[in-house]
Amino acid sequence: MRRFVHLCDHRRMTHGLASLVIRHTHRVPSPEGSAGDGAAAARQFDAALMSVGFKLSAELLARLSGLSEAAVVHTARRTLRAVSEMVGDHVRHNAYFIDFPANVPDTEEFWISCVAKALDDDASRESVLTQLSHGVLNLLTLPTYGRYQHTYEQLLAAQEELIASAGDRVTVLHLGRNLDDELTGLYLALAGSATPLGEEHLDDLKILAQRCALGPQPESIPVRENRAVVNEARLMAGADLLLDTVTDVLRLACALSGGDVTLREPTRFRSLPRPVRRALLAGLDAVIAANPAKLADVHAHREPFKRLGERLHPHEYPRWPHAAEVFAVARGEKEARSFDSRLERLLDGYDVPGAVRLLESAPGKLFRALDLLLRIASGQEERNAVVAAAVRVAPQVSGRVVLSVREHFQNRERETGEPRIFVNRRGRGRVVLDARPPVPAADRDRLVTALDAEIRRRLPAPGRLLLDPDVLDVALPLSGRAAAAGLGVLPRGSVSAVAGERLRFFTYWKQSAERTDYDLSALLLHRDYSTDAWLSYTSLKNVAGVHSGDVTEAPDGASEFIELSLGRVRGTFIVPQVNIFSGEGFDEVEESFFGFMLRDGEHKGRPYEPRTVRMKSDLRGTGRVALPLVFRREDDGRWSAKWLHLYLRGISSANRVEENQVSVSKVVRAVVEREYLTVRYLTGLLADQGTAVEVWDGGRVPDEPVTYIGLERPEGLHPDSVVVTRENLRDLIPD
Known part of the structure; x- marks a missing residue:
């Protein structure tokens, strides 16, 4: 029995690691299994992927077709689970108004109907009458307000089937190497990144480092937070530590205590085992012995060093006197001019x-x-x-x-x-x-x-450079924290085209411990950033669009939607936002994310259709108002999106679009009018030094190796090609 449990744990871990590779690279680790005739199962797998906006590359489809049916099914289950989470299809997206976007009532009409139903209810009648007599009514006390009045299955039955469109998103999954090679390659890429990683990717690096600490290592780990995560794994594996400043040791101590390796938030240091204490003190001693001037670095983090000293007990280890000097400086007992x-x-x-x-x-x-x-x-x-x-x-x-x-x-x-x-x-x-x-x-x-x-x-000589023109206005990721984790996400300041008749936003959240109410809203601004109108739970419809209805709690998860007809928008800017009205913050809920879909006039379908999703990003930040991106009408009438990935402080409760419209418009103006360095800038520098930049028209790719830069990897590239897509844009940043 114990052996069976261990085998199940191993399979779950393997599934998780494979999903991690798929999420980061859009490659499926080379499927394993006995040979057989899996062609029919592979085609069914491909069809299932198409329903959520993905498909198998020709090479991956051929590989699966040569395996047994059982091997194909095993790969399909793992992959479908991973891509469903990537696009947000792993949860059920219900809408308050069952016919959304049709038959959305006027706000006042809806509120009056909720009051009428409450007055017909014996349990709520007295409370509502009392409130009305005082001239103030709390909508949350109405039995039909803010809670789904139908099941998810009833919503599906009420909606017409989605009509497929040539404009639906199709994300190709490519054939990868074996799982071990894919994990090693991803570890080297994340650990050796020239830019800081976002929190989600830093967590992924921690998982990979535990597996790869004793294997191949990047030539350098320039980002200190990455080094702390790698050092934690190396310490546990008995490998030498990578330390050249006292702050490296402090970050490592934070990692060992489950704290913040970026040193933004204070860490409560744990009692550490004696071997770990010895390793940290020896590391401090070696750094100062090699360069005593580095004692001055202690001043930047005096308080954390003092707390760490209380856990390490340097006085018990006289063989490392330089380590004791570090804590003497932190306590002010030794001078080290910074x-x-x-x-x-x-x-x-x-x-x-x-x-x-x-x-x-x-x-x-x-x-x-x-x-x-x-x-x-x-x-x-x-x-x-x-x-x-x-x-x-x-x-x-x-x-x-x-x-x-x-x-x-x-x-x-x-x-x-x-x-x-x-x-x-x-x-x-x-x-x-x-x-x-x-x-x-x-x-x-x-x-x-x-x-x-x-x-x-x-800049390295790229050889033959093949460029997707859609990537030219993507901002260089000078920090991994300039973008949220998700699908189709671009760094802050990037501009991308928006093509479609109907723009639909969605947000989903699931509370952890207390009732939590998130409100999806959209602020419509004129060219001078003044307010034209908004859509929210207080303004369910206007000439441009409709809101799906207010949901005020999410014990099992909840979704809200806004749909806009772009041809009817009078202003220049559309600013979607997620306001925390009450309850848990974005970092506290079990899950929360935002995304948008594009649909043509006859698309129909459910409020949420995964293959129409163009972007889905996690909401994980401080602040009570989230601003993922802004849509802008260009001078020629076409629409584009500029990516924000911002959070505003807001207030502790009852954040509403009406109250924050001024602060939001200021933020939007500051980002829209700022000029960001983009891929266009780098390729311009390459062209200046004689590199021939070949713009890819979406057709056949060259048979020879190329350097390809684009949003998605095209099929048929030579296996020796260097490929940079939105998943590894950080590779464009030169050392």
């Missing part, structure tokens, strides 16, 4: 030449201080020195930072007083008016030219 304090003193005295000389020893800090240095410089000579120093140290700065600074100065051309957006690592957005003095145009242009030259120098 780099930042020396820099602050120079900047306070407007000593730009001195600050530049100091910062040249820390190239990344110099790049982050360039704007300030150029603004406080006393004359052209000092500004020349700043630009010259930036050019000298540029080769030592990470590609991500060089690109971030390049994007920053690109946006400094705008006039002072324009809105400026700040976004933290959890997606919380805040807008302020830019009160900084301008950077002199000549100095800014010289710096931008130098940064372009540095990025151009780092």
